[in-house]
Amino acid sequence: MPIGAVDKSDPLALHEQVAAQIRRAIADGEAGPGDRLPLARDLAAVLGVNRNTVLRALHLLRDEGLLEFRRGRGITVTGTREQSDLLTQVHELVRAARRSGYRKSELIAMIEATEG
Numbered sequence: 001m002p003i004g005a006v007d008k009s010d011p012l013a014l015h016e017q018v019a020a021q022i023r024r025a026i027a028d029g030e031a032g033p034g035d036r037l038p039l040a041r042d043l044a045a046v047l048g049v050n051r052n053t054v055l056r057a058l059h060l061l062r063d064e065g066l067l068e069f070r071r072g073r074g075i076t077v078t079g080t081r082e083q084s085d086l087l088t089q090v091h092e093l094v095r096a097a098r099r100s101g102y103r104k105s106e107l108i109a110m111i112e113a114t115e116g
Contacts, residue, residue, distance in 0.1 A: 006047050012095075014049050018057035020091070021047075026066060026077060026084035037067070037075045 003025060006017040025031045037043070040058060044051040058075060061067045064087055066079030079087075097107045 003043065003046060006049060014053045015056035015060065016091075018043070018047060018049065018054055019060045020088065022057065022061055023066065023084045023088050023091075026079055027081050027088060029081055031077045033077055033080060035077045036073075037077065039074070 003018075003021045006014055006021070008014070010017060012020075022031070022037070031037070037058075038046075040054045041051050044054045047054070058067060058069075061079075062069055062075075064079070066077065066084060066087070068076050068078045070076065094107065102110075
């Protein structure tokens with residue numbers, strides 16, 4: 001699973017950059033349901049970040065339903081390309097809304113107004 005480098009000068013938190021890289025790998029089909037991810041320490045070494053940064057990203061992706069942690073089996077991909085792609089778009093929308101000064105409640109109201 002090729003993962004790009006993180007940009008330490010980027011205002012986006014490092015763990016969010018790592019999560020985005022893994023999301024992108026899932027969306028691009030480089031990692032699919034049932035595939036095991038490398039160990040957190042190995043990912044950290046490749047990315048040049050702290051192991052805890054990688055673990056924080058992995059927990060975020062688990063909470064999003066893209067990864068599953070199983071004792072003795074490691075971390076496996078459970079999400080699909082479509083789910084990963086949609087989550088990436090959601091994260092981009094939230095970042096754009098924050099940059100434009102919108103609060104979470106305002107963004108939710110906009111989304112609810114578009115449902116029909």
